[in-house]
Amino acid sequence: MDPEHHHSPPSQSPDLRQVLVLRPPPVFSVHEQYFSKFQILKAYDSPLPTLDFLHAYAQSVKVVLCSGIHPITADVIRNLPELQLVVSAATGVNHIDMEECLRRGIRVTNVGDVFSDDVADGAVGLLIDVMRRISDGDRFVRGGCWPDAGAYPLGSKLGGKRVGIVGLGNIGSRVAIRLEAMGCIVAYTSRQRKHSTPFTFYPNVFQLASESDALILCCALTNDTRHMINSRVMSALGKTGVIVNVARGAIIDEAELVNCLVDGKIAGAGLDVFENEPNVPKELFRLDNVVLLPHRTAFTKESFHDAAQILIKNLEAFFTNKNLFTPVANEF
Amino acid sequence: MDPEHHHSPPSQSPDLRQVLVLRPPPVFSVHEQYFSKFQILKAYDSPLPTLDFLHAYAQSVKVVLCSGIHPITADVIRNLPELQLVVSAATGVNHIDMEECLRRGIRVTNVGDVFSDDVADGAVGLLIDVMRRISDGDRFVRGGCWPDAGAYPLGSKLGGKRVGIVGLGNIGSRVAIRLEAMGCIVAYTSRQRKHSTPFTFYPNVFQLASESDALILCCALTNDTRHMINSRVMSALGKTGVIVNVARGAIIDEAELVNCLVDGKIAGAGLDVFENEPNVPKELFRLDNVVLLPHRTAFTKESFHDAAQILIKNLEAFFTNKNLFTPVANEF
Numbered sequence: 001m002d003p004e005h006h007h008s009p010p011s012q013s014p015d016l017r018q019v020l021v022l023r024p025p026p027v028f029s030v031h032e033q034y035f036s037k038f039q040i041l042k043a044y045d046s047p048l049p050t051l052d053f054l055h056a057y058a059q060s061v062k063v064v065l066c067s068g069i070h071p072i073t074a075d076v077i078r079n080l081p082e083l084q085l086v087v088s089a090a091t092g093v094n095h096i097d098m099e100e101c102l103r104r105g106i107r108v109t110n111v112g113d114v115f116s117d118d119v120a121d122g123a124v125g126l127l128i129d130v131m132r133r134i135s136d137g138d139r140f141v142r143g144g145c146w147p148d149a150g151a152y153p154l155g156s157k158l159g160g161k162r163v164g165i166v167g168l169g170n171i172g173s174r175v176a177i178r179l180e181a182m183g184c185i186v187a188y189t190s191r192q193r194k195h196s197t198p199f200t201f202y203p204n205v206f207q208l209a210s211e212s213d214a215l216i217l218c219c220a221l222t223n224d225t226r227h228m229i230n231s232r233v234m235s236a237l238g239k240t241g242v243i244v245n246v247a248r249g250a251i252i253d254e255a256e257l258v259n260c261l262v263d264g265k266i267a268g269a270g271l272d273v274f275e276n277e278p279n280v281p282k283e284l285f286r287l288d289n290v291v292l293l294p295h296r297t298a299f300t301k302e303s304f305h306d307a308a309q310i311l312i313k314n315l316e317a318f319f320t321n322k323n324l325f326t327p328v329a330n331e332f
Numbered sequence: 333m334d335p336e337h338h339h340s341p342p343s344q345s346p347d348l349r350q351v352l353v354l355r356p357p358p359v360f361s362v363h364e365q366y367f368s369k370f371q372i373l374k375a376y377d378s379p380l381p382t383l384d385f386l387h388a389y390a391q392s393v394k395v396v397l398c399s400g401i402h403p404i405t406a407d408v409i410r411n412l413p414e415l416q417l418v419v420s421a422a423t424g425v426n427h428i429d430m431e432e433c434l435r436r437g438i439r440v441t442n443v444g445d446v447f448s449d450d451v452a453d454g455a456v457g458l459l460i461d462v463m464r465r466i467s468d469g470d471r472f473v474r475g476g477c478w479p480d481a482g483a484y485p486l487g488s489k490l491g492g493k494r495v496g497i498v499g500l501g502n503i504g505s506r507v508a509i510r511l512e513a514m515g516c517i518v519a520y521t522s523r524q525r526k527h528s529t530p531f532t533f534y535p536n537v538f539q540l541a542s543e544s545d546a547l548i549l550c551c552a553l554t555n556d557t558r559h560m561i562n563s564r565v566m567s568a569l570g571k572t573g574v575i576v577n578v579a580r581g582a583i584i585d586e587a588e589l590v591n592c593l594v595d596g597k598i599a600g601a602g603l604d605v606f607e608n609e610p611n612v613p614k615e616l617f618r619l620d621n622v623v624l625l626p627h628r629t630a631f632t633k634e635s636f637h638d639a640a641q642i643l644i645k646n647l648e649a650f651f652t653n654k655n656l657f658t659p660v661a662n663e664f
Contacts (some may be wrong), residue, residue, distance in 0.1 A: 030486070117491045118464075121514055125466050128457030132450075134623065134633070135467040141624040142617045146610040152626060154362070157634035159449045181513035182453055278478040285474045291466065292473040294484060300464070302489035 017319050018061055022076070025089035026299070027111075031308035038315060040065075053265065054079040063318060065088060065311065066095065067286060072169055074100040081275030085318050087311055090296075091170075093328055094221040094248060102330045109314040111307045112326040113170040115298035120174035122297025123216050123246040124182075126270025127163070129291045130242050131156045131214070136288045152261065156240070156267075157215075159183030164212035166228075167204055167219025168194055175216055187211060190219070205229065209236040221248035224269045231256040234266050245296045248276040258283050261290060273296045339601070349651050350393050354382060354408070357399030357421035358631070359443075370647060372397075387413040395419060395641065395650060398427065400627075406432040417650050419643055423447055423502075423630075425660055426553040426580060434662045441646040444658040445502040445641045447630035452506035454629025455548050455578040456514075458602025459495070461623045462574050463546070468620045479547045488545075488572070488599075491515030496544035497552025498537055498560075499579065500526055507548055514529050517541060537561065541568040546576065547584035553580035563588040573598045578629045581606040590615050593622060604629045 017038045021028065024035055024044060028035065041061065043053040054061075054076070062082050067089040074097045077083060086096055086108045093110055129135050132155040140146065146199050163179050165172040165188040176186045176199060187200040189208045194201070202208040205228055211213055215237060219225050229243065229252040237243070243266060245252055254275040260266045261284065268289035274280050277295055284290050313325040349370045353360065356376060359451050360367065372395065386393075386408070394414050398404050404563045409415060418428055418440045425442055433440055466485040472478065495511050497504040497520040508518045508531060519532040521540040522560040526533070534540040537560055541547055547569060551557050561575065569575065570635040573596060577584055586607040592598045593616065600621035606612050609627055614620040616622050645657040 117515060118487075118489055121460055121490050122464055122466075124514075125457065125460035125464055127462060128453055129466055132454055132457055133628070134454075134461055134625065135470045137625040137628055138467045138623050141612055141626050143616075146612065146626045149626075152631070153626065154631050154633045154636060155450075155628070156631040157450055158453050160634070178510070178513045181510045182456075183449060206467050280473055280478065285476075291470050293466065293469040294473050294478045294481075296465070296469055296484065296487070299484070299486050300489040301486045302492070304486060 005105060016060060017315075018057065018062045018063065019087075019315060020054075020057060020061045020080070022066065022072075023070035025065065025069065027067070027089045027304050027307045027311065028065060030304050034308050034312055035315075037312075039317075051079065058082070061316065065089065067314075068092070068095045068294075071095040073097050077101065077104065077106065084108070085314075085324075087314050087318075088328075089307060089311055091218055092248065098328075098330055105177075107324060108328045108330060109324050109326050110328050111310045114306045114310055115303050116170040116174055118300050118303045119171045119218075119246050119297045120178060122293070123171070123175050123218065123244050123270075124178045126244045126246070126272065126291055126293070126297075127179075127214060127216065127242065128158065130244070130268040130270045130289065131161075135291050139288075143323075160185065162187065162211060163214045163216060164188065164202070164205075164208040165199075166208065166215060166217045166251075167189075167225075168197065168199070169218065169220075171246065172216070172218035173197070175218060180283070186256060189223075206233055206236055209233045209241070212237060213240065214242040217243070217245040217247040217251050219247055219251065220258040221250055225251050227251070227253040229253065229257070231260060231265070234260040237266055239264060239267060242268045242270070244270040246272045249277060254281060261287055343346045348392060349647075350389065350395065351419075351647060352386075352389060352393045352396045352412070354398065354404075355402035357397065357401065358377060359399070359421045359636050359639045359643065360397060360539055361433065362636050366640050369644075370651075383411065390414070394654070395559060395647065397421065397647075400424070400427045403427040403653040404430075405429050409433065409436060409438065417441070417646075417656075419646050419650075420660075421639060421643055424580060430660075430662055439656060440660045441656050441658050442660050444640045446638045447458045447635050447640060447643055448502040448506055450573050450632050450635045451550075451578050451629045452510060454604060455503070455507050455550065455602075456510045458576045458578070458604065458623055458625070458629075459511075459546060459548065459574065460490065462576070462600040462602045462621065463490060463493075465620075465621050471620075488574075492517065493545040494543060495546045495548060496520065496534070496537075496540040497531075498522075498540065498547060498583075499557075500531070501550065501552075503578065504548070504550035506531070507550060510518045511616060523556075538565055538568055541573070542564045542567060545572065546574040549575070549577040549583050551579055551583065554580055557583050559583070559585040560583065561589070563592060563597070566592040567660065569598055571599060574602070576602040578614075587614060590631070593619055611646045 019038045020041045022043045060085045083239045088110045163184045168188040189202045270291045272293040351370045352373045354375045394416045495516045500520040522533045602623045604625040
């Protein structure tokens with residue numbers, strides 16, 4: 001059934017500023033009013049199935065606005081023959097089929113490093129929380145345990161601890177600055193050694209884990225990093241080791257992480273991201289040595305405002321044939 | 333009734349290394365084995381009422397080991413006519429009647445700045461937690477809310493926020509270093525301006541609160557600082573302001589704090605200390621914008637080990653007539 005039988009065909013005006021949204025990125029939901037100068041095509045508000053919605057606008061849509069909550073797959077792209085630009089409200093682009101974009105000459109923008117400071121603060125907050133048992137202490141007090149409780153487990157000091165950063169990019173380097181201020185000893189692994197930093201480089205995550213008291217994951221999710229943190233790496237980190245993940249859930253083999261935490265093969269974890277969000281393994285809910293966030297380390301009022309401005313600058317640049325504000329280099 | 337009728341009188345050996353403990357400081361409980369070279373007189377293990385226990389050892393006890401969990405009042409001191417030294421397992425000495433000690437020529441030691449880094453980390457952890465809703469997010473995920481929830485409130489960015497430190501001593505100055513690494517703008521108030529720091533000084537806490545987005549309390553509890561944070565100061569801090577207290581509960585007027593939090597006159601609080609520990613106002617348990625710790629920001633394995641060594645060094649110095657390791661200047 002052709003959806004155009006049910007809906008009037010889209011206008012073909014040459015200066016139409018159409019922006020397709022399959023599911024609304026949180027930044028868009030919070031600041032939708034900023035986008036009033038564009039014609040937002042809301043697939044998520046339509047009674048049509050997504051594919052029919054795509055067909056209805058296939059001949060006019062040149063721009064998609066997206067984030068990690070709805071992947072832009074090769075299938076989506078194939079259904080949009082006029083697509084020229086994917087505007088992502090995230091920093092990572094693992095939810096976009098970059099290979100298909102490259103093949104089709106479709107450009108991609110992200111939000112640059114607008115979230116980097118917030119994510120770095122979140123990573124450090126999670127590390128302090130796990131090592132110093134903050135959320136656990138809060139549960140203890142709210143549960144009314146303090147007046148009667150005997151011994152409460154001691155936390156671990158941050159000063160002097162060796163913290164390994166996986167991916168020393170925009171976020172990882174900001175995490176490093178914060179850790180140094182707390183007296184941690186910072187090392188890292190990344191695709192390439194960064195000669196501009198004073199931190200010890202390890203060529204792979206196994207060696208980094210072997211020499212670290214904690215790992216903080218700040219790298220992109222790629223085929224190389226998927227399930228990079230497995231039980232072998234966690235064993236190298238050891239029984240007193242802590243993992244913080246503010247990157248993407250699938251960088252850790254989540255089933256093995258759950259086993260390592262339940263069996264005490266590592267000491268704890270602070271997790272903002274999961275393999276199958278919003279689903280979190282139920283086994284983690286029973287553990288006091290984990291802190292679980294709903295993918296929120298980037299979520300502040302300030303960064304959302306700034307990110308919305310970046311999205312609009314990219315959209316305006318596209319519709320006025322100017323240089324994109326924050327294009328992503330596509331190197332597949 | 334004279335307790336000596338029930339107990340053999342204490343030995344009067346001149347080299348007796350007696351140390352009286354009314355209630356065991358947590359550092360002592362965790363590391364009691366380190367103290368085996370001393371004769372620990374455990375009032376808390378005795379069937380005698382405390383006063384009778386004191387009388388039983390009044391003629392021999394020269395040293396008391398204490399912490400905030402049992403105050404060393406003028407009454408306690410009067411019952412120990414031979415007392416020469418109070419060894420505190422804390423940094424603050426507000427639980428010791430310093431005036432009476434001065435009058436009697438009783439010396440006091442604390443544990444120096446052994447806890448300062450840990451308390452500073454805890455303060456920063458609480459600030460991040462409140463502003464970025466970490467414990468709240470953890471409750472949200474553990475409560476199974478993520479899959480179904482709609483909007484989740486955004487946090488506040490730390491970078492660019494004006495954070496006022498109340499008391500720029502060992503702890504406050506360490507907090508400042510950590511905040512600068514996160515891009516906060518640090519100011520402070522203290523008894524005296526510190527000319528060696530680059531931070532803006534305000535002569536009183538009201539002015540500091542008026543110019544701050546968050547206050548972190550790191551000062552000693554004295555007659556001058558008791559209830560220093562009242563509703564007037566909190567109104568100056570304002571509806572978006574956050575308070576972190578890692579100092580002593582009574583620096584805040586707790587009843588007024590509860591009202592300000594419940595009424596939304598300030599945005600949130602991270603509290604490690606309370607006026608009547610271990611009792612915490614029940615109204616706080618219902619609030620999502622507070623993080624409550626059981627007076628634990630100093631509690632790490634590493635600092636407890638180090639603190640125990642300092643206690644022992646002070647005790648050994650006393651019993652061998654050497655200079656005390658970490659004496660507290662008594663200036664009342």
